[in-house]
Amino acid sequence: MYKRIFALTLLLVLVGVVIANVIVDRTDDTTGGEEEAELVDDGSSSQGAGIAPAESTGIEPGEPAPDFELETLEGESFRLSDLQGEKVILNFWYSWCPPCIEEMPEIQEFYDDYQDEVEVVAVNMTQHENQLSDIGDFIDENEHTFTVPLDEDDSLSEPYVVYAAPTTYFIGTDGTIQQPRRIGPMDYEFMEEMVQGMD
Known part of the structure; x- marks a missing residue:
């Protein structure tokens, strides 16, 4: 019984660690890049937008x-x-x-x-x-x-x-x-x- 509870607890901790790492990676990808970007119209469609460097x-x-x-x-x-x-x-x-x-x-x-x-x-x-x-x-x-x-x-x-x-x-x-x-x-x-x- 204790082994099952321990195994389940360990599994939940591991799942939590994986989820936390995924969230941190995504945050780093969107905020930690070398260049910030702004959304600009690229003329490819009436709604179109492209990404241009912030210095543009x-x-x-x-x-x-x-x-x-x-x-x-x-x-x-x-x-x-x-x-x-x-x-x-x-x-x-x-x-x-x-x-x-x-x-x-x-x-x-x-x-x-x-x-x-x-x-x-x-x-x-x-x-x-x-x-x-x-x-x-x-x-x-x-x-x-x-x-x-x-x-x-x-x-x-x-x-x-x-x-x-x-x-x-x-x-x-x-x-x-x-x-x-x-x-x-x-x-x-x-x-x-x-x-x-x-x-």
Whole structure:
């Protein structure tokens, strides 16, 4: 009788130890990694999310927006610094990204109403496109009228820390980032709020 009670007690203690070790291991896996991660929209679905390192927070408000020169969809040269003195919404997108598709009508509506106060620059992440013609087809079909530079060699992903699409920056008249970076689709009201808080 005592042997059975002892064996049962020993078994329960061993099970408890195993459970405790599993819990500790899982806690270490989620909190003890070298890098913390943040959930970001990767553009793979309308709900999509991916994991990016915590240091990928992008250019912080108060920092200068890196200048660049790209060719636009119309074949003209576009340089960001030429817009110094204007408020700029700088958006990174590609044509088959569901969250990008979701926000584009909102961006166009906002641009229609505020183009005298704010310039919208929608940089196409061209390396993610299936074919170059998809960009023009998308812009034409949806009657978008804002500027569309083409980042054909993915030269802006690093300086602008673009890990997911859409990614948007808000640049003030002084050429600095003036609002936190936005990852994921925007609506009209959000853009209005961001721009009203800019100089």
